[in-house]
Structure formats: structure tokens, C-alpha cells
Amino acid sequence: MEFAPKIETVGLNLHYGDFHALQDVNIKIPAQNITAMIGPSGCGKSTLLRCFNRMNDLIEHTRVEGGIIIDEHDILKPEADLISIRRKVGMVFQRPNVFDLSIYNNLRFGLRIHRMLNKRDEVMEAIEHGLEHVGLWQELKDKLKKSALTLTLEQQQRLCIARVLILKPEIILLDEPCSALDPVSTLKIEDLLRVLKHEYTLVIVTHNMQQAARVSDYTGFMYLGKLIEFGNTKQVFTNPMEKLTENYISGRFG
Amino acid sequence: MTTARMREKIAFFVLGLITLLVVIPILMIIFYIVKNSIGSISWEFITQSPRNGMKEGGIFPAIVGTIVLIIGTMLFSLPLGVLSAVYLVEYARDNFFTRLIKLSVVNLSGIPSIVYGLFGFTLFVLFLKLGTSILAGSLTLAIMSLPVIITATKEALESVPLSFREISLSLGATKWQTVRYCVLPYAIPGILTGTVLSLSRAAGETAPILFTVAAFYLPRLPRSLFDQVMALPYHLYVISTQVPNIPVSISFATCFVLIGLVFLMNLVSIILRSHYRKKKLW
Ligand SMILES: Nc1ncnc2c1ncn2[C@@H]1O[C@H](COP(=O)(O)OP(=O)(O)OP(=O)(O)O)[C@@H](O)[C@H]1O
Numbered sequence: 409m410e411f412a413p414k415i416e417t418v419g420l421n422l423h424y425g426d427f428h429a430l431q432d433v434n435i436k437i438p439a440q441n442i443t444a445m446i447g448p449s450g451c452g453k454s455t456l457l458r459c460f461n462r463m464n465d466l467i468e469h470t471r472v473e474g475g476i477i478i479d480e481h482d483i484l485k486p487e488a489d490l491i492s493i494r495r496k497v498g499m500v501f502q503r504p505n506v507f508d509l510s511i512y513n514n515l516r517f518g519l520r521i522h523r524m525l526n527k528r529d530e531v532m533e534a535i536e537h538g539l540e541h542v543g544l545w546q547e548l549k550d551k552l553k554k555s556a557l558t559l560t561l562e563q564q565q566r567l568c569i570a571r572v573l574i575l576k577p578e579i580i581l582l583d584e585p586c587s588a589l590d591p592v593s594t595l596k597i598e599d600l601l602r603v604l605k606h607e608y609t610l611v612i613v614t615h616n617m618q619q620a621a622r623v624s625d626y627t628g629f630m631y632l633g634k635l636i637e638f639g640n641t642k643q644v645f646t647n648p649m650e651k652l653t654e655n656y657i658s659g660r661f662g
Numbered sequence: 663m664t665t666a667r668m669r670e671k672i673a674f675f676v677l678g679l680i681t682l683l684v685v686i687p688i689l690m691i692i693f694y695i696v697k698n699s700i701g702s703i704s705w706e707f708i709t710q711s712p713r714n715g716m717k718e719g720g721i722f723p724a725i726v727g728t729i730v731l732i733i734g735t736m737l738f739s740l741p742l743g744v745l746s747a748v749y750l751v752e753y754a755r756d757n758f759f760t761r762l763i764k765l766s767v768v769n770l771s772g773i774p775s776i777v778y779g780l781f782g783f784t785l786f787v788l789f790l791k792l793g794t795s796i797l798a799g800s801l802t803l804a805i806m807s808l809p810v811i812i813t814a815t816k817e818a819l820e821s822v823p824l825s826f827r828e829i830s831l832s833l834g835a836t837k838w839q840t841v842r843y844c845v846l847p848y849a850i851p852g853i854l855t856g857t858v859l860s861l862s863r864a865a866g867e868t869a870p871i872l873f874t875v876a877a878f879y880l881p882r883l884p885r886s887l888f889d890q891v892m893a894l895p896y897h898l899y900v901i902s903t904q905v906p907n908i909p910v911s912i913s914f915a916t917c918f919v920l921i922g923l924v925f926l927m928n929l930v931s932i933i934l935r936s937h938y939r940k941k942k943l944w
């Protein structure tokens with residue numbers, strides 16, 4: 409695998425108190441591709457994902473060692489600017505967690521906190537662009553004042569993605585973004601991800617192996633806090649190098 | 663009917679009865695006060711100063727005094743209480759020191775009000791030389807109200823789901839922006855309830871104002887923060903025990919006004935609560 413990595417971890421270790429949740433993880437995530445992280449429950453997929461925008465900082469008694477290099481900067485360095493990291497590395501969660509606000513205000517939230525675009529028409533343009541991007545503009549352009557909670561779950565998840573896109577990130581982390589959605593909506597979100605990968609680097613955690621196989625270009629398999637295998641999705645699924653990966657993919661455990 | 667359903671019915675009935683028992687004394691108190699104050703309550707009573715050794719006239723200065731004290735108390739205790747709770751919930755790490763603070767907050771609410779009164783008297787009136795004044799009284803009442811406001815705010819903040827904070831922070835918001843836009847708006851109803859509860863208590867307390875602000879008889883309205891004022895609970899105490907031959911209906915009418923004031927505060931908080939429930943972004 410030869411590519412310039414967008415994200416690279418070097419000897420990454422993470423402890424929740426006494427629990428060693430990530431053990432010496434070295435991974436290189438390619439730019440403008442979809443990378444899927446798979447593995448059995450509790451193996452540390454979410455933990456790894458949350459390292460990339462330093463969301464684990466919120467959890468008390470968490471210790472992180474090693475390096476996470478994004479665009480040649482180690483984001484674990486004490487002088488790293490959390491706010492710009494999180495703007496550059498957006499995150500979409502498992503539950504479509506829109507704010508209990510109007511669609512318009514959900515999208516404006518990020519602009520507001522970053523003091524971007526103060527003029528009304530600029531804001532409107534950004535919102536239109538964001539919704540357009542996730543394929544919601546036609547449906548919602550007349551309903552921007554309505555509460556985001558009135559949308560379907562799929563629409564809400566798309567809105568969450570738009571809310572991230574509007575801040576012009578470079579990387580988007582998705583933690584089981586489809587697990588609350590029905591199969592049809594899931595496929596639609598996957599289509600969206602395939603479009604987005606031309607502009608953004610996507611990392612998706614999923615329990616659904618078919619989904620990983622369908623949507624991703626690269627796949628990482630984790631087990632008990634270790635990255636067991638990483639490679640081209642096709643290769644990982646058809647011709648895994650490790651016995652553990654093979655067992656997991658063939659459904660022998662997990 | 664099966665015995666299980668029978669039992670459930672009986673349980674519901676008993677619970678309903680007990681709930682009713684709780685409401686009855688409250689209704690009786692209100693009824694009793696209204697019934698006894700009817701002879702004295704009038705427009706004149708709430709807009710005029712007491713006359714003729716407080717046997718005639720109204721209680722206007724005491725109403726003003728109590729309102730001033732409530733506002734003063736709120737100005738000190740609300741920002742201090744809310745900010746302390748925000749610090750404890752959102753910023754403070756869990757360690758021995760913060761646990762000690764939390765424990766003291768809980769224990770402070772159990773201290774008798776007369777102790778607050780004496781404390782306020784020595785600290786504000788004597789040591790800080792504020793004299794018996796609105797300032798000293800408000801500060802004393804504010805300290806007394808703090809524990810309830812802090813506890814209520816803490817609970818309101820803790821009940822806001824962690825995921826709200828996560829989204830906001832993941833979008834690159836600072837901690838303060840997160841608190842300001844994603845946590846406080848949802849906590850406001852709880853904060854309001856706690857604040858009104860503690861201010862209602864402050865409005866009705868005699869002991870803390872006894873040595874710090876309350877005047878026995880002072881028909882003139884206050885001109886500065888260093889003036890004394892009359893206050894409803896103290897006035898009630900005075901006319902009930904210190905002045906002979908005052909018609910009981912005047913005491914009851916004073917009670918009625920005090921309860922009315924508290925009721926009004928609750929009404930305002932209900933209106934504000936429903937306003938904030940509709941409009942979460944502020
Ligand atoms: N805040 C925490 N404190 C202590 N341990 C934690 C914490 N969060 C996660 N863990 C532990 O770390 C391990 C990895 O958790 P993580 O959430 O990353 O797993 P995951 O692979 O995402 O699992 P799932 O597929 O169930 O989402 C688990 O064993 C979990 O119990």
C-alpha cells in the first residue's frame with residue numbers, strides 16, 4: 409500500500425484508568441478514501457475514532473500516549489489547538505443527534521461558534537450548499553424554520569452530516585452512522601458517503617461487515633485493543649493475512 | 663377480578679388519598695388566611711403607609727422593602743449560584759477538594775436561618791461596616807439562598823445528556839460555548855424552579871433580616887442601598903407580638919400579601935419556563 413496518509417498513528421496507547429483500551433496501534437489512513445474499522449464489540453473502534461478528534465479528552469482518567477499525525481502535525485502535542493482540530497476533523501455519531509432547534513439553527517450552530525459568515529445571505533448560501541451536499545435541499549428548502557426533530561431519522565442523520573460539512577472539514581469520522589436506520593436509508597447514506605469521499609477523508613466504524621465491504625476502500629480489523637490487520641478492503645475480505653481476521657469475517661466469532 | 667388487580671386498585675386508592683392529605687393542609691391554610699383577612703385587605707392597605715401606631719393605614723413600605731430585598735438577594739445569589747454550579751459540574755475535576763465543596767453546599771442548606779442572621783450581622787453589618795442596610799440584608803439572604811440555587815442548578819445541569827455536550831464539542835465549540843448554547847438553555851427550567859423556591863423562602867424569613875436590615879417602623883421609602891427597610895415577615899412579627907390591640911385581620915391581610923407575592927413569583931417563573939421551553943437558542 410503506497411499512499412500519503414492523511415492520519416497516521418505512531419505507537420498509540422490509550423488507558424481508561426487501569427484498562428488498556430488501545431495497545432500500540434499503528435495505522436495509516438489514506439486521504440480521500442473511505443476507511444472502515446471493524447471488529448467485535450468493545451475492541452476499541454470507537455475509542456480509536458475518538459482519538460482522531462480528541463474526544464477522549466472529555467473522559468476523566470484517560471491517558472493517551474504515542475502520536476497521531478494529521479497533515480504533519482501531532483494533534484496529541486499539548487500546544488495543539490483543539491478547536492481547529494475538531495473543525496478540521498468532523499464527527500457523526502451513532503444516534504442522529506440533531507439539536508432540539510430548527511433545521512436552520514442546527515446548521516448555523518457551527519458557523520456561530522466559529523464566528524464564520526456573519527451576513528445573512530452568506531449564511532443562507534452556506535446552509536443551502538450544505539443541504540445540497542447531503543441531498544436534502546430540495547426537500548427542506550421551505551421548512552428551514554421547522555424543528556429538526558420532525559425529520560425522519562435518515563434526514564436527521566443527513567442533517568448531522570451537513571452540520572459537519574458546513575464547517576469545511578477535511579476528515580469526517582462516522583461512528584456506526586447507520587445503526588439507527590432502516591436498510592433502505594442505510595443504502596442511501598452509503599451512496600452519500602461514496603460521493604463525499606471525493607472531497608473528504610472518511611473513517612467509518614461499523615458492526616455491519618457487508619457495509620464495510622460495500623462502502624470502504626480500506627479496512628482495519630481490531631481485536632482486544634489491537635489493530636490486527638489493515639489493508640485494501642478487497643484483500644482483507646477475500647484474502648486476509650491473519651487467522652483472527654479470517655475467523656471474524658467468516659462469522660466464526662464476534 | 664384477580665387479586666393482583668384488586669390489590670393494584672386498593673394501592674392506587676390509598677396513594678390518591680395520601681396525596682389528597684398533603685394538599686388539604688395547604689388549602690386549609692390559604693382558606694383560613696383569606697377568610698380572616700377579608701375585612702382588611704383593600705387597595706388602601708397595599709398602597710399606603712401604616713398610621714396610628716400601625717393600627718391603621720397600609721403596609722406599602724413593607725411590601726416595597728420585601729420586593730427590594732428579593733431583587734437584591736437574586737442579584738447576588740443567582741449569578742454566584744449558577745456560576746458555582748457550572749464550575750462544579752462542567753469544569754471541576756472530581757477530587758477531594760471538589761467533593762469537599764459539594765458536601766459543604768449540601769450541609770449549608772441545613773443551617774438554621776438565625777445562624778445566617780448572626781453571621782450576616784457580624785460579617786456585613788459590623789466587620790464590613792455596611793450597617794443595618796439593604797445591602798447587608800440582601801447579602802445575608804443571598805448566602806442563605808445559595809445552597810438551594812447551587813443544588814438545583816447542579817441537578818439541572820447534570821440532567822442534560824452528555825451527548826449534547828459531545829456534539830457541540832465535536833463541532834469545535836469551546837467549553838464555555840458548549841455550556842452557554844447546549845447545556846444552560848436546557849437547564850433553565852430547573853434553575854428557575856430552584857431559584858424561585860429559594861427566593862420564596864428568603865422572602866418569608868425573619869431571622870436573617872432581623873439584625874441586618876429590617877426596620878420596626880419606617881414609613882419613608884428607602885433612598886439608597888445603605889438604608890433600612892421594613893419587610894413583610896418582620897412587620898408581621900412586630901404587629902402580632904409587639905404592638906397590642908391590633909386587629910387580627912391586619913395580621914392576616916399581611917400574611918395574604920406575603921403569600922400573594924410568593925405566588926406571583928411562582929407565576930413569573932412558570933411563564934419564563936414555558937417561554938424558554940419553546941425557545942432553546944438564546
Ligand atoms: N469511558 C470509559 N471508561 C472505561 N472504559 C471504557 C470507556 N469507554 C470505553 N471503555 C472500554 O474500552 C473498550 C473499548 O471501547 P469502545 O467503545 O472503543 O469499543 P467499540 O469497539 O467501539 O465497541 P462497540 O462496537 O460496542 O461500539 C471497551 O472494553 C469498553 O468497555
Ligand SMILES: [Mg+2]
Binds near residue numbers: 455583613
Ligand atoms: Mg463503538
